[in-house]
Structure formats: structure tokens, C-alpha cells
Amino acid sequence: xxxxTRRNHSPAFKAKVALAALKxxxxxxxxxxxxxxxxxxxxxxxxxxxxxxxxxxxxDGRAQEPAVDVKTLHAKLTLENDFLGGAxxxxxxxxxxxxxxxxxxxxxxxxxQWLGISRGSVYYVPQPVSPTALARMRSIDAMHLEHPWACxxxxxxxxxxxxxxxxxxxxxAALY
Numbered sequence: 824x825x826x827x828t829r830r831n832h833s834p835a836f837k838a839k840v841a842l843a844a845l846k847x848x849x850x851x852x853x854x855x856x857x858x859x860x861x862x863x864x865x866x867x868x869x870x871x872x873x874x875x876x877x878x879x880x881x882x883d884g885r886a887q888e889p890a891v892d893v894k895t896l897h898a899k900l901t902l903e904n905d906f907l908g909g910a911x912x913x914x915x916x917x918x919x920x921x922x923x924x925x926x927x928x929x930x931x932x933x934x935x936q937w938l939g940i941s942r943g944s945v946y947y948v949p950q951p952v953s954p955t956a957l958a959r960m961r962s963i964d965a966m967h968l969e970h971p972w973a974c975x976x977x978x979x980x981x982x983x984x985x986x987x988x989x990x991x992x993x994x995x996a997a998l999y
Contacts (some may be wrong), residue, residue, distance in 0.1 A: 832860070847856040911939055920944060959987060 840858050844851060844865050851862040858865075890898055911919060919938040923945055930973045932942040952960075961981070967977050974983075 837868045838872065839870040840865055844869045875982060907937075916940060916944075959989060962987075963989075 829952040836858075839858060840854060843849070843854055843858075848854070851865050853912075854860075854865055893935065919940055922938055923934045925931055925950070927934065931945050935942045935945045962983065963978055966981060979989055
């Protein structure tokens, strides 16, 4: 198999082939056959054309940023942050949690961050206490009212003796 000598294509030819590929006149395989160039070479020329397109119009490829007065922007943001921080310091957790709008364009986690609450509290849905647990808590409360000197361990032991499986609950402490 003989190797073909390396060919140097003119910039005009490269541009013609790359534009044909960019326009989608034919597939890369069809263009390769028509212009007698490998399909990978056409893909490279197409990428080069797209990457260097801004230089054609006299630019350096970077977008021009509008001039921003940083001092004015900083003053405005400081004022807004001071107001928001003061309003948040005066409101409680429930009020701040109620401020979160799940239909807003900003995610709930970002809103929680702005309001100074954990994102877990936003998604937490409290589970209702079962009726049996409520009944046990009422019996513990009644026992504690009858025997205020009994500590939590004593109350637990009495409940275990009565057949309940319980731990120490409700922050019960003996009254002296």
C-alpha cells in the first residue's frame, strides 16, 4: 500500500468545505467523498471555523461587559442585606419558614439559606403521634402528677412493671 503525499489545502478550500459541513448540505462522509478529504479533517475545519468566527468580525472573541458602577452596586446590596438581616432577626423560625415559596423560580434550598434556616427543616414533614403513644404519654403525665417526687427512671420502671415497653420520656424530673 502506497502512502499518499501530504497535501496542503488553501484557506479558501478549507473554508468552503467547513461551510458546507456547517450548513449541513450533506453528511461528513458524503462531503469527504465529494472533496476527497477525510471526514475527521472536515470535522476539525468545522470546529476551527466555529471557534474563530468572532475574529472575522473584528473582535477578539470575548463578550464586552457593560460598565458597572461597583460602588453604587455595593451600597445598594449592603442596604438590602442590612434590611433583610434586621427583618430576619426580629422574626421567629416559623415566620421565616412560612416565607419560603415552593413555586418561586429560586429553589427552596436557596431560599432557606437566605432566610437563615436549615434546608432540612424546609423539607421535614412532622409525623403525627400514634394514639397508643399519646395514651402512654397521658398515663405517664397522670403518674407524674400523682407522684411528683418520682424521677423518670422510677416512672419508667412502674410502666414496665405494668407491661408497657417505654423509655424515659417527656423531660420528666422529680420535684423536691
